[in-house]
Amino acid sequence: MVNIIFKNVGQGDSIIIEWKEGLNNKIGIIDCNQVTSTLNPVLQHVIKSKTKEIEFLFLSHPHKDHYSGFMELIEYCLSNQINIKRFIHTANVSIDYLMAASRSIIEKKELSKLYELLMDMRDRGLIELHTVDDNPDTVKNLSEGFKLAFLAPSSQEIDKYIRGVAFPFDEEDSTSNPNANWLCSIIKIYNDNTSIILSSDVESQVLKRLNKKNGRLKEQKSILVQVPHHGAKKNMNKSFWSGLRKYPETYAVISVGKNGYKHPSKEVIEFFTNHPNYILERTDLNAQTSQLAMANSAKLNIISKKVAISPTNQINNDLSYQVSDENCIKI
Template sequence: MSKLWKVTIFLLLLAALVIWLSVFSTSDNLKIISCNVGQGDSNLIINKSIEILIDGGPDNTVIDCLSKYIPFWDRTIEMVILTHPQSDHYTGLIAVTERYKVGKILANSLNAGSQTYELLKNRVLTRGVDVVNPVRGLRVMYNMIHIDILHPSKEFLAENLLHNYLTMGQFDNSSGVLGAYTTNLDPNEFSIVASLSFGSFKFLFTGDAGSELLDSLATTLSENGINSINYIKIPHHGSRNSISEKMYDLVEGGIATISVGKNSYGHPAEEVIKLLSNKAIKILRTDTDGDIVIETDGERMWLEK
């Protein structure tokens, strides 16, 4: 090989390295990525070297999303939030716990009653992942990220989880378990709903919360002086059960993401799209937009192209 070719190859490799490092360079900004995982939910939050994953989608597709936005040398996800134990939210977390070291997982103690969920439970146990069963009032902080749990409350869990020695005193945001209890309610009603604050911006992650719960949370937020939300993850792929005029009033003029794939349920519902549009809320959908990347420096927010 001639000297000229060696120099050329070296320069090309150097250029590739510079481009690659610029893509994965740490930033003070916050990124929220709605991963395109089909008919399921998965949201990745990145700030500097901190990664937080909310749900894992219905299969291993989430790994493609994580590999795209997390540098290959970073094999730690500081926190996973499993909003509720339904397969389109938890299945991908099995692969996540295999590939990454997970610092802790926030999840309610409701059991899914499936072999796949048992596999996830065993994986979390054998990997030594800390489990926290969060209740309303818990705040988790990383850098400038403040995450507040809005639902479920201790009272809700004590009333609706079935166990012969269940008491409210057991729910204290300390160490927890996966899949210890059953219920007669729709598991969607147990969805962990969390608000995230970064600078002057507020983001809301809703799991599969239904309309009644969204209305109630909107009232609670307003009573606590929160009259504006900049971003909301629409529950349950935009189904009719996610309609909440009270909640979407708070998001008026903001951004709504809908995680949805090919389905036979009519998701997202026309009524939801119309309601959001009437409130001048920008609608972004993973089935048409692919991965959705929102970035903010705490003072401005923009959509990454």
């Protein structure tokens, strides 16, 4: 059994994975967005759960809405003797190449500072640093037969980032370079029958590539999926999501907050709401509003209603799922 928590962090991503290893509780963290200078929902979770050790921190790609809270989280762990076993990322390029992920001098410095801290911790034996790609042999065992594997980025996407190939569109903050989306991960958590797909801000062409490969996504039925890039229209690949093997009820989650890009788009909402197998969920809507939206897909004005971020509803709007073999329960 694996617990997946999509934290409500506004316009950004933060996902927590929890599982048991024998009698020990384990935790892994994918991305960490800091909502405000005083609100870091992932850090709050670590403090509240009295976490003593973190199996891994994972950065899906080097954009600020995915890494902004990592520095505070790591510094807290260092100050409170919380062991972080490893930091995993997709950017197997030098810091100089990573600087191309941002247009902002301030953000370049923030990203550089994060990696400098991580490399210092590595050199002091406090953490392991690993880069990942779509190597099928890179698999981590989780709980009761569940494993974690990476389906992207492939060498094709990494090459495009290094060569500076222009990303097909720009729906990033003005300070972020969309080119860094070539480094986006796709994570599959799976056992023999069931899978969870976490797609960060992955581009539609990558989903098309995976569709052609067929095998690694068709082995199990998906029971929980993340809709890419906060529900952006241009990341949508309808043939991929229609063709994905899935259960009669498969949760589709959009991590999204207040933004000026019309995320999630009307087209994405309509597709997942009208598809007979998907149950659409969003981190910016409370449970009651979500249920009303699902009941009547024509009332898109209900779906588009935003819930203001505050420390109170920050917790209430987290989306938590308990996944076991062929079963997914919202908790």
